[in-house]
Amino acid sequence: MSFHYTVETSKTVDQAVTDLSESLQEEKFGVLWDFDLTSKLQEKGMDFNTPYRVLEVCNPKEAERVLSEDKLVGYFLPCKIVVFDDEGQTKIGMPKPTTLLGLTGDDQLNDIGTDIEKRLVSCIDNSK
Template sequence: MFHYTIEVQRGMNETIKMLEESLKKEGFGVLWKFSVTEKLQEKGFDFPIPFVILEVCNPQEAARVLSENLLAGYFLPCKIVVYKENETTKIGMPKPSMLISMMNHEELKKLAEDIEKRLISCIDECR
């Protein structure tokens, strides 16, 4: 699968707060937190599903990835999404290893796999 997604037994705000704390411990900062729901409603669309995108980055890893191949920057920053589906809060992300695999670059693949493991660990801490 191209993504990693889990279900959690808490609300959106608590989940996002836990996720941000977990990411910080792992050296990832949240560059941007974007509520798709709020933006669509602001533009006049009826979209009632809570859906928040967090763009996250570890500067050291970003520098390593970009030093290998600038085109890898097309995949930065990493995205993690928190949303509600059928009253269940979910956290998910596209797998960095799947995105980087399109580049056929072995060193980048290793870096992406490491970053992916760390991000999955951060997500899993929110269970």
């Protein structure tokens, strides 16, 4: 079983990010931060030219649910979704919330994680 969910799309990285952001809004997830990793690495003098964006996303209601159950879950928040170019192919992916929350050993958190994961997978699928 994989720790991540990743899909491919024929869209550009920028278009995939735009479409993903819209799909996330429909599920009440906001993009807290759109981190252009490529630009940051180049700013620091690195020769990294691959388009690579990291979106930190959050649904406040879901964040409250998991934090009310276990405050240490904050280590996994906000959820991250990456959009990047892999040899000319745009990929969209995330670490699975069920994998991360499964590390706690709390069945209640696993149930919440399953729901969140289904919704985020749907957002990713709808944006590819």
